[in-house]
Amino acid sequence: MNSTVTPLHRSGATPTPDAISLDGVTKSFGDVHAVRGIDLHVAPGEVVAFLGPNGAGKTTTIDMITGLSQPDAGRVEVFGMGPRAAIERGLVAAVMQTGGLLKDLTVGETVDLTASLFAQTRSRQECLERAGIADIADRLVAKCSGGQQQRLRFAMALVSDPALIILDEPTTGMDVTGRRDFWSAIHADAQRGRTVLFATHYLEEADQYADRVVLVRHGQIVADGTASEIKALASGRVVKATLPEANTAVLSAIPGVESVDVRGDVVTFGTKDSDALARHLLTNTTAYDLEITSQGLEAAFIALTGDDFEGASA
Numbered sequence: 001m002n003s004t005v006t007p008l009h010r011s012g013a014t015p016t017p018d019a020i021s022l023d024g025v026t027k028s029f030g031d032v033h034a035v036r037g038i039d040l041h042v043a044p045g046e047v048v049a050f051l052g053p054n055g056a057g058k059t060t061t062i063d064m065i066t067g068l069s070q071p072d073a074g075r076v077e078v079f080g081m082g083p084r085a086a087i088e089r090g091l092v093a094a095v096m097q098t099g100g101l102l103k104d105l106t107v108g109e110t111v112d113l114t115a116s117l118f119a120q121t122r123s124r125q126e127c128l129e130r131a132g133i134a135d136i137a138d139r140l141v142a143k144c145s146g147g148q149q150q151r152l153r154f155a156m157a158l159v160s161d162p163a164l165i166i167l168d169e170p171t172t173g174m175d176v177t178g179r180r181d182f183w184s185a186i187h188a189d190a191q192r193g194r195t196v197l198f199a200t201h202y203l204e205e206a207d208q209y210a211d212r213v214v215l216v217r218h219g220q221i222v223a224d225g226t227a228s229e230i231k232a233l234a235s236g237r238v239v240k241a242t243l244p245e246a247n248t249a250v251l252s253a254i255p256g257v258e259s260v261d262v263r264g265d266v267v268t269f270g271t272k273d274s275d276a277l278a279r280h281l282l283t284n285t286t287a288y289d290l291e292i293t294s295q296g297l298e299a300a301f302i303a304l305t306g307d308d309f310e311g312a313s314a
């Protein structure tokens with residue numbers, strides 16, 4: 001494990017193999033070290049967001065998981081086997097950002113065509129329903145909006161009923177409504193236990209739809225945990241309390257307090273240990289009406305992917 005990894009996520013021992021297992025994976029293109037030692041283990045049923053700035057190495061990593069390219073070093077396994085073997089068994093499907101659609105077919109015909117490639121498939125109706133496009137089965141692909149085409153790609157990915165779905169920036173270019181409809185279809189489907197890994201630039205998508213957020217920078221994982229763990233890691237917690245006649249100097253001296261702002265009777269603290277601070281305030285002062293919040297994921301993203309970030313200790 002490299003020194004900048006923040007191992008917040010710990011999955012317990014599972015009797016089945018990991019859905020995705022990357023160990024010491026590297027990949028370079030000439031002088032560009034796109035992936036520089038990634039260790040990642042995703043348990044079956046997890047919904048994981050792969051988040052990072054442009055050029056962080058997300059697509060390069062995803063291409064190795066989907067068998068489109070090979071690592072220079074390290075090991076990639078999907079359900080305990082090589083990615084190509086997993087794809088051949090229908091265990092994995094990818095939703096691509098573009099391509100793969102024939103404009104002259106209808107939505108329903110497109111799903112039928114995909115189904116003809118597999119021995120065992122889900123019904124057309126079920127795939128369309130799960131993707132939220134059953135009502136446009138007779139519409140020509142050429143007449144579908146960008147968001148509807150993405151949901152059609154999702155329906156195609158569902159045909160083999162894969163245990164793992166991988167999506168590389170699936171909502172790029174979609175409007176807000178299209179993104180919301182697309183994600184509610186993915187989210188409803190994932191709740192049935194499917195494993196999902198998606199790369200995104202949209203922080204709110206990671207925050208809203210992922211159980212776990214893996215933050216990548218310069219080809220390495222810099223943080224790995226729930227969205228709230230990552231927010232807390234980068235920016236700490238904000239604790240607000242009503243405390244009449246507060247003394248800033250006294251409050252600043254409480255262990256773990258990083259900042260104090262007094263406005264009338266309301267005191268706002270910045271801290272990395274909100275539990276200890278809350279306990280102290282409630283037992284040793286007259287503070288009441290406590291409110292504990294995390295800073296936004298955006299602040300964490302900027303802090304953790306900025307060039308001055310050197311990793312954080314768990």
Ligand SMILES: Nc1ncnc2c1ncn2[C@@H]1O[C@H](COP(=O)(O)OP(=O)(O)OP(=O)(O)O)[C@@H](O)[C@H]1O
Nearest residue numbers: 029032033034052053054055056057058059060061
């Ligand atoms: N086929 C290639 N040939 C040369 N360089 C490449 C190739 N593919 C990726 N790279 C480089 O590797 C680095 C990682 O790229 P990658 O596409 O994996 O990042 P990303 O996190 O997916 O970025 P984005 O969010 O912009 O899609 C970048 O510097 C990119 O220019």
